[in-house]
Amino acid sequence: MTALLDIRALRVELPGSPPLAVLDDVTLSVNPGEILGVVGESGAGKSVTGAAVLGLLTSPLRQVAGEIRFDGTRIDILPEARMRRLRGSEIAMVFQDPLTALNPVFTVGQQLIQTIREHSPMGRTAAHARAVALLREVGISDPEARLDAYPHEFSGGMRQRVVIALALAGEPRLIIADEPTTALDVSIQAQIIALLVGLARSRGVGVLLITHDMGVIAEAADRVAVLYAGRVAEIGPVAEVLLHPRHPYTRGLVGAIPRIGAGLEVLPQIPGAMPRLDALPEGCAFNPRCPLADARCRAERPVPRLLGAVQVACFHAEARQTDAAQIERPDA
Amino acid sequence: MSAAEPLVSVAGLSRVFDVSPPLVTRLLHRSPRRLLRAVDGVDFTIAPERTLGLVGESGCGKSTLARCVAGLMAPSAGEMRFQGKPMDLARRPDRAIRRSIQMVFQDPYASLNPRWRVETSVGDPLLAFGIARTRAQMREQVAALLTDVGLAPDDAAKYPHEFSGGQRQRIAIARALASRPAFLICDEPTSALGVSVQAALLNLMRRLQGEYGLTYLFISHNLAVVDHMADDVGVMYLGRIVEKQPKRHLFDAPRHPYTKLLVQTVPSLETLGRASAPLAGEVPSPVNPPPGCAFHPRCPHADARCRAERPAPVPLPGGGSVACHAVAEGRI
Ligand SMILES: Nc1ncnc2c1ncn2[C@@H]1O[C@H](COP(=O)(O)OP(=O)(O)OP(=O)(O)O)[C@@H](O)[C@H]1O
Ligand SMILES: Nc1ncnc2c1ncn2[C@@H]1O[C@H](COP(=O)(O)OP(=O)(O)OP(=O)(O)O)[C@@H](O)[C@H]1O
Ligand code: SF4
Numbered sequence: 001m002t003a004l005l006d007i008r009a010l011r012v013e014l015p016g017s018p019p020l021a022v023l024d025d026v027t028l029s030v031n032p033g034e035i036l037g038v039v040g041e042s043g044a045g046k047s048v049t050g051a052a053v054l055g056l057l058t059s060p061l062r063q064v065a066g067e068i069r070f071d072g073t074r075i076d077i078l079p080e081a082r083m084r085r086l087r088g089s090e091i092a093m094v095f096q097d098p099l100t101a102l103n104p105v106f107t108v109g110q111q112l113i114q115t116i117r118e119h120s121p122m123g124r125t126a127a128h129a130r131a132v133a134l135l136r137e138v139g140i141s142d143p144e145a146r147l148d149a150y151p152h153e154f155s156g157g158m159r160q161r162v163v164i165a166l167a168l169a170g171e172p173r174l175i176i177a178d179e180p181t182t183a184l185d186v187s188i189q190a191q192i193i194a195l196l197v198g199l200a201r202s203r204g205v206g207v208l209l210i211t212h213d214m215g216v217i218a219e220a221a222d223r224v225a226v227l228y229a230g231r232v233a234e235i236g237p238v239a240e241v242l243l244h245p246r247h248p249y250t251r252g253l254v255g256a257i258p259r260i261g262a263g264l265e266v267l268p269q270i271p272g273a274m275p276r277l278d279a280l281p282e283g284c285a286f287n288p289r290c291p292l293a294d295a296r297c298r299a300e301r302p303v304p305r306l307l308g309a310v311q312v313a314c315f316h317a318e319a320r321q322t323d324a325a326q327i328e329r330p331d332a
Numbered sequence: 333m334s335a336a337e338p339l340v341s342v343a344g345l346s347r348v349f350d351v352s353p354p355l356v357t358r359l360l361h362r363s364p365r366r367l368l369r370a371v372d373g374v375d376f377t378i379a380p381e382r383t384l385g386l387v388g389e390s391g392c393g394k395s396t397l398a399r400c401v402a403g404l405m406a407p408s409a410g411e412m413r414f415q416g417k418p419m420d421l422a423r424r425p426d427r428a429i430r431r432s433i434q435m436v437f438q439d440p441y442a443s444l445n446p447r448w449r450v451e452t453s454v455g456d457p458l459l460a461f462g463i464a465r466t467r468a469q470m471r472e473q474v475a476a477l478l479t480d481v482g483l484a485p486d487d488a489a490k491y492p493h494e495f496s497g498g499q500r501q502r503i504a505i506a507r508a509l510a511s512r513p514a515f516l517i518c519d520e521p522t523s524a525l526g527v528s529v530q531a532a533l534l535n536l537m538r539r540l541q542g543e544y545g546l547t548y549l550f551i552s553h554n555l556a557v558v559d560h561m562a563d564d565v566g567v568m569y570l571g572r573i574v575e576k577q578p579k580r581h582l583f584d585a586p587r588h589p590y591t592k593l594l595v596q597t598v599p600s601l602e603t604l605g606r607a608s609a610p611l612a613g614e615v616p617s618p619v620n621p622p623p624g625c626a627f628h629p630r631c632p633h634a635d636a637r638c639r640a641e642r643p644a645p646v647p648l649p650g651g652g653s654v655a656c657h658a659v660a661e662g663r664i
């Protein structure tokens with residue numbers, strides 16, 4: 001099967017002397033009907049990855065190496081006019097704040113109908129019917145009546161669903177969702193996740209789901225990529241990565257998740273902080289924080305290796321969990 | 333919930349926003365004035381050195397409540413007592429109270445002036461409240477505060493943009509602690525951060541609570557975070573506190589149907605691969621809240637009384653209270 005989205009050795013830089021690598025050798029793919037979760041702490045490069053796929057890197061960021069293919073075709077070298085057509089039709093985006101994606105002065109119906117007609121020429125009545133169908137598909141009750149409402153009359157969860165309905169108007173095959181549920185309460189979050197999972201299963205839509213919420217990843221994703229300092233630390237099936245994390249960073253992340261009823265005095269934490277772009281260490285980017293780091297880790301950059309179904313960029317990924325248990329010792 | 337004399341007690345606190353369309357539009361369309369009840373009759377108390385956690389979805393009024401309690405916004409109605417003394421909420425609080433009540437925001441940019449060096453941000457309250465009398469004293473105390481929050485004394489010379497999100501939040505905490513407050517209001521202090529940065533900050537805040545003898549109002553939409561931080565937990569829905577209990581009771585035996593829904597749908601690693609069945613229904617708009625119990629349109633136990641009459645909080649045996657007719661009538 002050809003991957004729907006195939007990112008190979010992507011490198012994005014912040015120009016300067018020397019230029020700084022925001023994404024460094026990022027390789028990942030999304031198959032049709034699959035949800036790939038992308039996790040990592042703030043500044044790891046999650047949003048930049050999504051923006052690169054959409055051809056929306058903000059200046060001064062530049063892609064300097066690698067390839068991005070959509071359905072087998074390179075899209076990182078498409079002229080902007082063609083890329084614009086692709087965006088919003090075959091590739092759609094959903095961002096954290098639904099208000100910025102909606103125009104406050106037009107009703108939800110006006111915006112939906114306009115978007116529908118931009119993508120496929122059809123009469124007003126047909127577009128109206130399609131708008132109603134889309135709102136129904138994203139789970140908005142009484143869609144006929146809701147078409148006349150303005151965005152501010154909707155709750156956060158409803159607005160996010162309207163944004164997804166807008167994204168669906170072009171019948172996309174790939175959705176890039178950047179923190180789509182971060183602002184929402186868990187009950188509404190569960191609805192949005194169910195909606196995305198449903199789209200993947202029923203329509204074969206591929207989803208790149210960016211989030212820093214491991215709970216969301218656990219529920220929604222089929223596979224997950226863990227980003228650290230612009231590099232992929234670990235990528236594989238979600239159950240493997242979250243239940244048997246192999247990279248010391250993933251082990252630390254999973255250990256740091258607060259759990260209801262855990263009753264811990266102190267949460268396990270990874271000592272130190274992710275290095276800044278201009279202060280990346282030699283070798284493995286995680287080595288200053290890693291309990292398993294040795295001379296090789298400090299000198300040589302680990303190349304991703306396949307261990308079972310999981311790809312891990314670590315020299316000591318085979319170490320037993322217990323050897324890494326000391327990671328969970330907080331440095332408080 | 334605790335026998336000790338409360339440090340903070342709030343009764344009947346409300347805040348209404350006028351969100352009417354411009355006058356011309358109102359006259360043209362004969363639309364009425366629109367009032368938004370962001371906070372609607374909230375009561376709570378917090379004993380000294382305890383933590384009240386507050387959860388609720390986006391838009392339910394958590395930040396508005398926090399701002400009113402912090403004295404940053406005048407409520408429309410309600411009373412507050414601090415250290416046993418009534419506060420005049422209509423007026424800007426006096427110096428002694430401003431000094432004793434501090435707030436940490438979700439976005440540390442909101443509280444840190446980007447053009448100020450860290451030394452100025454953290455040292456400003458020291459000078460303003462006469463805690464440091466000379467610049468030399470101020471520098472010394474800033475260095476001590478920075479060390480307390482896990483930063484280096486040298487960081488005083490830097491600007492906010494030189495720090496990561498987690499470090500900026502540490503600076504914001506140092507600034508809040510500078511005036512030696514008794515009460516710290518934390519409004520989603522870790523919601524924008526990844527789990528590993530979050531774990532470090534939560535550990536820091538618990539340690540500081542002991543060292544500084546702080547009382548916390550801790551707001552988050554992440555139930556596991558609130559479970560880790562709080563002694564008692566309040567659940568907010570559409571401007572009202574619908575349930576308030578010691579945390580073990582709340583998580584082990586939630587009483588309000590909304591709390592039950594929240595506790596059941598919280599995503600976690602344990603729910604790997606099976607998205608929890610989301611409850612249908614929308615969060616209603618605070619402009620047109622449903623009559624009776626605001627939760628009734630989504631509640632499986634709603635009856636005619638729920639649709640007509642607003643439930644008053646009734647005390648629960650283990651401490652705390654719940655505002656639900658079905659619980660009061662013994663139906664659930
Ligand atoms: N336009 C830009 N100019 C300069 N640096 C940028 C730009 N956009 C992103 N960066 C930098 O690139 C890095 C990755 O940023 P990115 O926004 O992808 O992080 P993220 O993983 O999405 O984090 P978050 O969880 O905070 O959203 C960061 O160091 C960021 O400061
Ligand atoms: N200055 C304002 N003018 C008008 N409406 C406001 C104002 N501030 C807040 N609101 C409204 O009051 C309600 C409560 O907002 P608030 O920010 O307190 O919610 P919150 O619980 O903190 O949400 P979040 O989790 O998204 O931070 C929302 O409907 C919001 O739109
Ligand atoms: S390569 Fe070395 S430093 Fe990097 S994560 Fe693995 S053990 Fe740690």
Ligand SMILES: [Mg+2]
Nearest residue numbers: 046047048178
């Ligand atoms: Mg981002």
Ligand SMILES: [Mg+2]
Nearest residue numbers: 394395396519
């Ligand atoms: Mg808020």
